[in-house]
Amino acid sequence: MFQKITYCFLLVLISNYSRSQVSTTDQHLAFINYPGFPEGHSTWDDIGYSVRNNKILVGVTNHLDKVALYEYDVTTLKMNKQGLISDLGHLRPFQWQAKIHSKFAEGPGGQMYFATDGGESREEYLMNHPDGYSGGFFMKWDAATHTMTNLGMGLQYESIKDIDVDPASGIIYAVTYPQARFLVYDPAKNLVRDLGRLGSSHVPRVLFTDWWGNCYYVDWRQRLVKYDKIKQELVFADSSLPAFPGTPGGKIITGITAYAKDRKNNVIYLITYGAKILAFHPEKNGIGKVEDLGAVSESGVKNLYDPYVPNLNIGDNGKLYYIIGGHGNYVVENKTVVMEFDPKTKKRKILYEFPVDQLSEATGSDTKDREGNIYFAGRKDIPGHDASVPFLIKFNPTKMVRK
Numbered sequence: 192m193f194q195k196i197t198y199c200f201l202l203v204l205i206s207n208y209s210r211s212q213v214s215t216t217d218q219h220l221a222f223i224n225y226p227g228f229p230e231g232h233s234t235w236d237d238i239g240y241s242v243r244n245n246k247i248l249v250g251v252t253n254h255l256d257k258v259a260l261y262e263y264d265v266t267t268l269k270m271n272k273q274g275l276i277s278d279l280g281h282l283r284p285f286q287w288q289a290k291i292h293s294k295f296a297e298g299p300g301g302q303m304y305f306a307t308d309g310g311e312s313r314e315e316y317l318m319n320h321p322d323g324y325s326g327g328f329f330m331k332w333d334a335a336t337h338t339m340t341n342l343g344m345g346l347q348y349e350s351i352k353d354i355d356v357d358p359a360s361g362i363i364y365a366v367t368y369p370q371a372r373f374l375v376y377d378p379a380k381n382l383v384r385d386l387g388r389l390g391s392s393h394v395p396r397v398l399f400t401d402w403w404g405n406c407y408y409v410d411w412r413q414r415l416v417k418y419d420k421i422k423q424e425l426v427f428a429d430s431s432l433p434a435f436p437g438t439p440g441g442k443i444i445t446g447i448t449a450y451a452k453d454r455k456n457n458v459i460y461l462i463t464y465g466a467k468i469l470a471f472h473p474e475k476n477g478i479g480k481v482e483d484l485g486a487v488s489e490s491g492v493k494n495l496y497d498p499y500v501p502n503l504n505i506g507d508n509g510k511l512y513y514i515i516g517g518h519g520n521y522v523v524e525n526k527t528v529v530m531e532f533d534p535k536t537k538k539r540k541i542l543y544e545f546p547v548d549q550l551s552e553a554t555g556s557d558t559k560d561r562e563g564n565i566y567f568a569g570r571k572d573i574p575g576h577d578a579s580v581p582f583l584i585k586f587n588p589t590k591m592v593r594k
Contacts, residue, residue, distance in 0.1 A: 217543075218591040218592070219588060219590075219592060220584070220586050220592065221592050222582050222583070223263065223270055223582055223584075223585060224270065224582055225251050225259070225261050225270060225582065226272060227259075228251055228257075228259045228272060230257065231252070231580070231581050232252060232570075233252060233290075233570050233581050234251055234252070234554065234568035234569075234570060234581045235250075235290060235291065235308075235310075235554050235568070236292055236294050236353065236397065236501065236554050236555060236556065236568075237249060237290070237291035237293060237294065237295065237554075237568065238250075238294065238554070238566060238567070238568040238583075239295025239296055239303060239558060240295075240559065240560055241295075241303055241334050242301075243301030243334075243335075244335060245264070245265045246263060247262070247263040247558065247560070247566050248261070248262055248263075248303055248305075248332065248334070249261045249295075249568055249583060250276070250291035250295075252290035254290060255289060255311060256288075257275055257277070258275065258277070258288060258290055258291055258307070259272055259273075259276070260273040260275075261583075262334060263566075265561075265562065265564070268593055270583070273337060276330070276339075280307075280330055280339055282328070285322075285325060286325045286328070287324075287325075288309070288310075288327070288328070289308065289311045289313075289314070291308060292353065293305050293351060293352065293353045293354045293365070294355070294555075294556065296356040296363075297358065298358065298361050299358055299359060299360070299361050300361070301335070302332060303333075303334065304329065304332075304354060304356050305329075305330050305332070305354065306327050306328065306330065306353075306365060307330065307351065308350040308351060308352060308368070309327070309350045310350070314350060323348075324350070325344070325347070326344045326346060326347045326348050326349055327345055327349060327367070328341055328342070328343065328344050329341075329342035329343060329344075329345060329363060329376060329378070330342060342376075345365055345367060345374055345376070346370075346372060346374070346383075349368065349370060349372065350369075351365050351374075352366050352368045352396050353365065353366055353396055353397055354398075355400045355406055356400070357400060357406075358400075359404050360404060360420070362375060362377055362404070363375075364398060364406040366389075366395070366408060370394075371389050371391070372385055372386075372389070373386045373387065373389050373408060373418070373425070375418065386418070389408060389410045390410065391411040391444060393441065393444055393445050395409050395444075395445055395446030395447060395464075396445075396501070397556065399447075399450045399556070401459065401473040402473070403473075404420050405417055405418060405420050405473070406418040407471075407473075409432070409446035410427065411444050412431050413432045413443050413444060413445075414430065415427075415481070416428070417477075417478050426477065428478045432446075432447075432463055432467070432469060432481060433467055433481065433483040434465045434467065434496070435465060435466070435467070435486070437496070438465040438496040439496070442463075442496055443465065446463065446464060447461050447462065447464070448463065448464050448500055449461070449501055449502050449503035449513065449555075450503060450556045450557060451511060451556060451557045452505070452557050453509070456509075457472060457473070458470050458534075459471045459472075460484075460511055461503075462500045462503050464499070465496040466486055466487045466488070466497065467484075467486065467496075468485060468486070468487055468511070468532060469481050469483060470484055470534060484532075484537060486498075487500050487515060487530065487532075487539075488515060488522045488539065490522065491522035491523055492522060498522065499518050499520045500513050500514070500515055501517075501554045501555075502514050502554050502556065504555075504557060504559060504565035504567070504586075505565075506559075506563065506565060506587075507563040507589060508589050509533075510531055510533050510534070510588065511531070511532040511533075511534060512529065512530065512532075512542075512586065513530050514527060514528070514550075514552075514553040514569075514584075515527065515528050515530060516528065516547065516552050517552025518552070522541070526547070527545045527550045527551055528542075528544050528545075529541070529545075530542065531588065542588075547571065547572045548571055548573070548574050549571055550569055550570075553567040553568060553569040553584060554567065555567045555568045562587075562593075563587055563589065563590070564585055564586065565585075566583060566585055567583075567586070568583065569582055569584040
């Protein structure tokens with residue numbers, strides 16, 4: 192009874208904070224609510240842009256057993272709840288999913304692919320228990336028809352932390368948790384290949400593709416690992432990604448936290464768990480060179496490797512934008528900051544500062560619409576409670592955003 196009363200109290204608390212969502216008078220920035228899901232607690236890397244339908248997709252979770260799918264229509268400026276993943280994906284009660292951690296990636300037919308995640312203690316401690324975690328599912332969302340297709344489970348008892356899609360073939364790449372197994376899934380043939388375990392004690396959360404549809408991840412030494420789609424095999428880099436001297440081993444093995452693609456200049460920008468900004472120059476054959484661009488912040492931190500940045504976007508002006516905050520990481524004490532980084536000059540600048548009860552953390556990589564607006568999945572803390580309220584961040588560094 193006490194747990195039920197506490198949960199109901201938190202729902203009321205979160206609902207009140209949702210209605211008092213922070214607003215900004217800045218014409219370059221908008222914070223957008225998710226309606227109709229008052230128990231919504233957070234969002235993770237589960238954001239993506241549908242080029243074909245001009246919509247932003249986000250998965251909002253109560254971090255327990257409900258995940259709501261939202262579409263933000265860039266044309267109409269409307270945020271629409273599509274339903275719960277458990278209903279849309281026809282999941283049975285024992286197939287509960289606590290969140291979506293993967294990005295939403297567009298396939299060759301314009302459909303959006305993603306995967307589900309356990310995301311709470313029942314997953315980690317009751318892996319094969321009847322009340323534990325069954326495993327993560329691949330899902331396909333068709334924004335044109337508003338229908339979801341459950342493509343089936345990846346590996347039994349394993350979450351799926353991230354996916355990406357080859358836009359030409361529709362092949363899906365994925366990494367699982369807790370074993371960090373790299374999967375290659377062909378939906379057309381309903382064939383899953385398990386290429387083995389690439390990680391050790393921690394599972395790097397982000398993988399990404401290049402212009403040719405090859406996929407990249409990192410191994411336990413933070414070496415780039417490329418899945419060559421033509422040869423259908425893994426290629427390992429000779430050396431680890433750059434890290435600051437003294438960076439703890441835990442940060443070394445955790446890999447990449449965010450990326451953004453500059454197709455015009457053939458560069459994929461990366462941020463590592465050790466707070467390095469990198470410029471990766473992919474090559475069709477083999478693995479291209481990696482350029483070290485320095486720290487995400489050179490001020491306000493005790494150690495250069497401390498800031499945690501699970502987000503990155505590139506503006507139409509060629510500059511990088513990311514948000515430092517969450518998990519106790521601050522450049523300005525008790526404030527989350529929006530950063531601008533110019534890869535040409537390597538100059539960093541703080542654009543905005545927000546107290547954590549207005550913006551505490553943001554996630555998401557390389558999410559930009561055709562108007563040049565960039566998006567993050569944000570949330571804010573509720574003071575004095577282990578709870579938060581999620582919202583969509585819409586930002587344009589060079590022109591006013593339509594709200």
